[in-house]
Amino acid sequence: MNIASLHASDPAHFAGGGRAARTRRTYSTRFALAALTAGSLLLAGCSGSAGAEGDDGQPQKGGVLKVAYDTDPQCVDGQQVGYNVTLNITRQITDSLTDQDPKTGEIKPWLAQSWDVSDDAKTFTFHLRDGVKFHDGTDFTSASVKENFEAIRDLGAKASIGQTYIDGLKSIDTPDKQTVTFTFDQPNAQFLQATSTMNLGFYSSKTLEQTPEQRCTGDLVGTGAFTLEKVEHDKAITLKRNDDYDWASSLAAHEGPAHLDGVEFSIVPEASVRNGSLLSGQVDVDTTVQSQDEQTLEAQGLDIVSRANPGVVYNLVPKTTGQIAEDEAVRKALNKGIDRQQLATVVSDHQAPATSVLAKSTPQYEDLSDLLAYDPDGAKKLLDDAGWKPGADGIRVKDGTKLTTTLTYWQDAPFLELVQQQLRTIGFDLQLEKKTIAEVTALQAEGKEDFTFGNLTRSDADILRNYFGANEQNSNARKPGEIDKVLARTTETLDEDARKADFTQATKLILDEGYSIPLVELTGIVGTGKNVHDFAFEASSRYQLHDTWLGGEQ
C-alpha cells in the first residue's frame, strides 16, 4: 500500500489535495459529497487507482510530458527567484533536506533521514542519507549542504526568499560527512519547514562556482529526479530523467527513477492556444487554464487539477503611512463592506473566497470566516461614527478629504472590479489601475500608496510573521505591538498545536485592526490530458513530477 493511495483514500483529505491525488481539488462544499464518494470507492479498490476516468493505476514507464507554460521563467535558478514557473522546474531538478506532506503539513525525511532540534529552536542537526549523488556524479554530503547555504547567504538580495529562511544563521558545522548542524542567533522554528522548500534545494560545487547570471541561464546540476538538459529562452525548457535516482522523498509513491523519460515545458503565452493545444492533444498539461475554458475541458473529459497556494491569500494590505489607510475605522469598514461569497461567482469554480488571511491549504490554517462576514450596515456605521459623511456623489468625506484611493495591481484579478462596486455602496471609492508588474513592484517598494494588493505563497504560517511582523517586512508600517509578541512566540517552538494557536491569535489581531482585507484564495488551475496520471502538487502547490506517468488514452 503506497502513501499516495492512503492520502487519496482519506475523504477528509481528498479535497485538500494529497501528493498524488489526481482529480479536481476544490474546497467548495458542493464537491464534498463527490469527494466522499470517490474516497469510499478508493477504499473499496485500495490499489491507488484514483483516476476519475478509471484507469488501472499501474504506472507505466516512458514518454515525455509536454507542459505548456504561460510565461518564460527569465531565470531557472530557484535559489535566486521565486516565480512559480521557475520553482516548478527547480523542484524536479533539486531535492531538499526534508519534504512536507501537502495533506497534513508534517515535515518528512528526504535527503535527511532524521533531525534533532534543540529545545530553544536555535540549533538544527540533520542526519543525511548515504549514497546521494549530483547529476555530475559527485557525492552529496554535509559539505554540499554547507556550501549551498553559504552560497544562498552570499547571493544577498538575489536570493530574497532564501534570505528570510536563514535570517540570523550563525554557523553551519559538519562534524562528519552525514551530519550537518545549523545554529541560529535567535529561535527560528520556521527553519525546519524551510528546509523542505526548493528555494533551499542543492546544487553541485561546480554549479556554485558559476556566477548568478550563468546559473539563471541553466547551468544547474542538482540531485533531483530530472536533469536540466536545455533552456531555450521564450521557447522551451527540457528535462531528462535521472536514471541513477534512488533517493526519492519518503512521501513519494514509488522508489527509484521517475516514470517519465523527460519533461518539456514549452512557453505558450496565448491562453487560447494553450487550451486548443491541450484539447487537440498537442500538449499534455496546460498550467494556466482560464476560467472560461474550464467547462469545455471538463465536458471533453479532461481533468482540471487545482490546489490553492498556501500562505497569505489575495488581500488588500493597508499601509498606515497613508492618510486613508491610517484610519482604523476605514480599514475595519472595508472588511465588513466586502461580500466574499459574491466574489466567488466571478472567479473559477476551483477557487474559493478567503476565509482567513491564510489560505486553507496552509498547515496552520483556521477558519475565521466569522470575522469576515458581510455587514454593509456595520461598515457604514463605523464610517459614520469616525466622521466620514456621505458627500453629494455618495463618496464619503471627512475634513475635506474624500474617501478615495487608487490601487495599482498587475495580476489577472477581475474580482477587484466587483470589490470596487461593493465598496462604492458603503461610500468608499476604490480606483483601480492595472499596470505592468515592473511598475507595480516599484510603486510598492516606494511605499507611498495607501493599499497594496497581492498574495504570498508559503506552506507555513510563518509567512504572516514575515509579512505583517513589525520587525520583519512590516507591510502595514505599524509600530510594534501585541501582534508581534504573539508572532515572536511562534518562532520559539516546534510544537505544531502551540504554533497554530499563536498564528490563529495573530491572524485574529490582524483582522481585528483591519491590517489585512482578505479577498479570495489564489489557486493554480491546471488542465491535464486524459493520458496524464498522478500529476501532483507538493505542499507549496508547485508540481512534483516524480510519480507522474503517461499512459492509456491519448
Add this chain to the structure above:
Amino acid sequence: MSLRFLASRLAQGLLVLWIAFTLSFFLLYWLPGDPVITMLGAGGELQSFDPAEVARLRAEFHLDQPLIVQYLFAFGSLLRFDLGTSIQAGTPVTEAIASALPSTLALAALALVIALLVGIIIAVSATLSRRPLLRDALAALPGLGVALPTFWVGLMLLQFFSFRLPLFPAVSDGTPAAIVLPAVTLAIPLSAIIAQVLFRSLQNAWVQPFVTTFHASGYTRLRLLLRQALPVALLPTLTMGGVLFGQALAGSVVVENVFSRQGLGRLAQTAVTGQDIPLVQGIVLFAAAVFVLVNLITDLSYPLLDPRLRAARRTRRTSTVTEAAHQERGSDVANPVPSSATAGSEGARA
C-alpha cells in the same frame, strides 16, 4: 557610385542610430518603474526589499548615477559595441539578440516570399481582369488584408489547421512545418502592402501608349503584363523595403506570441514588460540599424536596377539619387518605357 555619396549616406545612417539610441534611452528612463526592484521581485508576490541590497544592485547597473552620467556611460559602452547585460536574464544583450534573430529572420524571409507571390498574383489579376466587379473585389483585398488583425488571423489559422485538422503544430517545435502558419499570418499584411503599391503602378503602366503598341504587335495581355509592365512596376515596390521590414518586425511581436515562437518580437515584448532597459535599447538599436541598412541597400541598388536613374545622375549632378528615387516613387511609373529597351540604350551608351 561615388564614395562621397556612400559616405554621406553612412553618416546619415549613424545619425539615425544615435537619435534612436538617445530617444529610447531617455524614454525608458523616464518610464515609471525600477528595473532592480523588478529583478528582485519574487514572482510578483507581495514583498519588501532590503534598501541596502537594492542600493548595491543599483550601483552595479550604474542606476545610482545622475541621468547624464548614465547616458554617457551607456553611450561609451555602445561605442565599444558593448550593449550591456540583460537585467532579467543576466545574459549579454548581444547574445540574447543573436539567439533570437535566426528564428525571426527565417519567419520574416518566408513571409516576404509568400507576400511577394500573393501580392503579385492579386495585383496582376486585378489589372488583367476585364470585369469591373471582379477587379474591384480584387483591388479591395489589400485594404482588407491590412485591416485584419494579425492576432485574430493567427488564432483562426490555428483553429482550423492545427486544432481541428492536425496539419501543423500549434506550438513551434522546431520542425519545418511549424513555420508555415506563422509565416502565412505575417505575410497577409505584407502582401496587402505589396499588392496595393503594385496594383497602382500596374494601372499607371497599363494606360501608357506602349501598351497599345505592344498589344498591336501581337503580344497577349498576360505576356505583355508579365514581360514588360511588371518589371517596371516592381521598382516602386522595392523602395518599400524599409517599410516592409518595419511591418515584418512589428508583426513578429504578435505572430511570435500567438505561435509561441522564439524571436526578436517575443524578446522585445518580454523586455518591455519587464522593463529590461539594456535589452530594450539593444533591440531598438538593432532594429534601427537594420532599417538604415535596408534603406541604404535599396538606395544603392536602385540605380543598378533602373538605368534611367544612372542617366539622371549623370546629367543632373546636383540631384542625388535619392531625390530621383523619390520622384520616381511619387509619380509611380511616369515614363514606363519597357525596361529592356532602356537597359539596351543605356548599355549602348556605356
